[in-house]
Amino acid sequence: MSRKKTEQEYRKTFAFHFFRWLNGEKDPYLGEVEMKPQEPYKETEEEVKARIREKNMISRRLYGVAKSKEMKGLERFYKAASIIFCCILIYLLLFTVSYLPPVGTADRPVNNEVPQRYIENGLQETGAVNIVSGMILDYRAFDTLGESHVLFVATVTVLILLRLDKKKKNDGEISIEEAEANDRIYEPKNDAILQMAAFVLVPIIIIFGIYVILNGHLGPGGGFSGGAIIGAGLILYLNAFGFQKTERFFTEKTYKWISFGSLSFYCIAKSYSFFTGANHLHNIIPKGTPGAILSSGLILPLNIAVGLVVACTMYAFYAMFRKGGF
Amino acid sequence: MGANLFVNYGEAVAAVLFGIGFGNLLLQKNLIKKIIGLNIMDSAVYLFLAEKGYIIGRTAPIVTGGVQSVEAYINPIPSGLVLTGIVVSVSVSALMLSLTIRLYRRYHTLDLDQISLMIKKEEET
Numbered sequence: 001m002s003r004k005k006t007e008q009e010y011r012k013t014f015a016f017h018f019f020r021w022l023n024g025e026k027d028p029y030l031g032e033v034e035m036k037p038q039e040p041y042k043e044t045e046e047e048v049k050a051r052i053r054e055k056n057m058i059s060r061r062l063y064g065v066a067k068s069k070e071m072k073g074l075e076r077f078y079k080a081a082s083i084i085f086c087c088i089l090i091y092l093l094l095f096t097v098s099y100l101p102p103v104g105t106a107d108r109p110v111n112n113e114v115p116q117r118y119i120e121n122g123l124q125e126t127g128a129v130n131i132v133s134g135m136i137l138d139y140r141a142f143d144t145l146g147e148s149h150v151l152f153v154a155t156v157t158v159l160i161l162l163r164l165d166k167k168k169k170n171d172g173e174i175s176i177e178e179a180e181a182n183d184r185i186y187e188p189k190n191d192a193i194l195q196m197a198a199f200v201l202v203p204i205i206i207i208f209g210i211y212v213i214l215n216g217h218l219g220p221g222g223g224f225s226g227g228a229i230i231g232a233g234l235i236l237y238l239n240a241f242g243f244q245k246t247e248r249f250f251t252e253k254t255y256k257w258i259s260f261g262s263l264s265f266y267c268i269a270k271s272y273s274f275f276t277g278a279n280h281l282h283n284i285i286p287k288g289t290p291g292a293i294l295s296s297g298l299i300l301p302l303n304i305a306v307g308l309v310v311a312c313t314m315y316a317f318y319a320m321f322r323k324g325g326f
Numbered sequence: 327m328g329a330n331l332f333v334n335y336g337e338a339v340a341a342v343l344f345g346i347g348f349g350n351l352l353l354q355k356n357l358i359k360k361i362i363g364l365n366i367m368d369s370a371v372y373l374f375l376a377e378k379g380y381i382i383g384r385t386a387p388i389v390t391g392g393v394q395s396v397e398a399y400i401n402p403i404p405s406g407l408v409l410t411g412i413v414v415s416v417s418v419s420a421l422m423l424s425l426t427i428r429l430y431r432r433y434h435t436l437d438l439d440q441i442s443l444m445i446k447k448e449e450e451t
Contacts, residue, residue: 082352090345097338098331104382106397111381115401123389131387131399136406143406147413154417161424219388224409290389317420321427 033190127287127296128217136222137299137306141270147224148266148306151313152259158317164324189242198240205233213307217296223306230307231314238315243323255312262305269298336377343370357426357436361419368415372408379404 010016020026043051101108118135128134136144206229213226238246276283288295331338343366350363379401387402426436433441 079353082349086345086349086352089348090342093341093344094331094338095327097334097341098328100328100330100334100337102330102333103336103377104380106381108378110378110404111396111401115403116396118402119387119396119399120394123394129389131389131402132405132409135402136409140406143410147410150414150417154420158420158424161421161428220386222409224413321423 033192123290126299127290128299129290129296130217130219130222133217133222133299133303134296137216137302138297141273141302144302144306145263145266145270148263148309151309152263155255155259155313155316155320158320162320162324191240194240198236202233202237202240205236206230209233209307209311213303214293214300216303217299218291218293223303224310226303227307227310228314230311231318234311234315235318238318243319250315255316258308258312262308266302266305269301273298334377337374340370340374340377343367343373355437355439357429357438358423360438361422361426364422365415365419368411372411375404375408375411 005013017026118131118139122131122134123129126134126138128138209226209229209232211226212221212229213223216222216226234246234250273283273285275281283297285297287297290296294300347363347366347368347370350366351360354360354363381400384398384400387399387405429441430436433444435441
């Protein structure tokens with residue numbers, strides 16, 4: 001036999017599967033992707049009649065007021081008035097813009113002594129090469145703390161609004177939450193193409209996010225953008241592999257502890273820094289040499305804390321809108 | 327009209343976008359479209375702030391080569407303010423979308439007029 005491999009060995013190779021796919025002998029979706037067909041929607045004649053009657057009744061009740069002449073006139077007046085109002089608003093804003101100093105010149109009132117101070121002394125006072133980073137995480141750090149708390153409070157509120165309770169109704173009919181959970185069963189799972197793409201892309205995306213966070217004080221980037229990138233990677237992983245895989249490392253408890261730890265670390269570290277700064281005490285946090293990765297005092301750890309909060313928040317938003325929980 | 331309308335074309339575009347977003351808020355009945363209108367207004371504000379901080383011929387505020395004079399960099403403050411705005415708008419969008427989902431579950435429609443009529447009917451009975 002001229003073949004180097006036996007039939008059994010050849011069946012295991014990539015080439016065998018590839019040529020089978022090329023010749024159309026095997027559909028990669030059949031038997032791989034779990035897809036449950038929805039039952040076709042059927043209704044009897046009586047149900048159709050009842051549906052039409054109900055629809056007419058609702059529209060008579062709801063639009064009984066709207067069909068009258070006065071309401072129609074009022075609606076038309078409202079539309080015209082709002083268009084006119086918007087045009088006046090745009091005109092006023094354009095009028096103001098036309099009297100503003102020209103864009104791009106240095107002697108505008110925005111370019112006063114505050115940015116001058118940030119640019120001329122920022123490197124010495126904060127140790128950050130990126131002046132924006134030094135500004136938002138050192139001079140205006142309480143502002144950024146507030147932003148992180150806004151994100152956290154938004155997640156908590158969305159969780160309150162969208163949380164699905166596990167309790168069942170007694171009278172046998174399914175609740176809205178259960179109906180939505182049933183709807184999710186029909187989503188395609190184990191998509192080979194998506195899983196392969198996620199297998200390659202997710203590590204790269206997450207590493208890039210970590211790079212952006214760690215370089216926040218040296219170049220463009222920082223906690224917010226890097227956290228958003230990591231969150232996007234986590235969402236891609238979740239889409240490809242499903243909730244069961246992500247629940248192994250990310251649950252509600254993980255979210256709680258990461259957010260709590262990051263926010264309280266931020267709060268304590270920055271409080272210490274502001275306390276020593278305001279009372280002219282000696283600050284034990286070293287500034288380091290500007291340009292090195294371990295430099296600029298508290299900015300790097302604060303960037304990491306903010307990035308963790310943002311990544312968790314992005315993932316939590318997605319998980320809650322998709323499933324109503326983690 | 328002043329003389330600088332066409333010089334400040336970026337700010338003019340921001341003003342027009344703001345008006346379009348506000349018109350969306352007033353005219354659309356669909357709640358999702360209203361939220362999109364609010365997001366257009368957000369973007370207009372970011373564009374306006376970015377135009378405010380820009381100075382022709384200067385680079386981004388990242389110290390390169392030890393140059394630390396004001397003449398070399400653009401204004402860093404509007405950049406920081408845009409960052410704040412983006413974060414707040416993300417949170418507000420998520421909050422509004424989740425409220426919309428709750429309304430849809432209760433009333434099975436996204437039309438604000440229908441929802442308010444249903445609420446009025448519920449109050450009467």
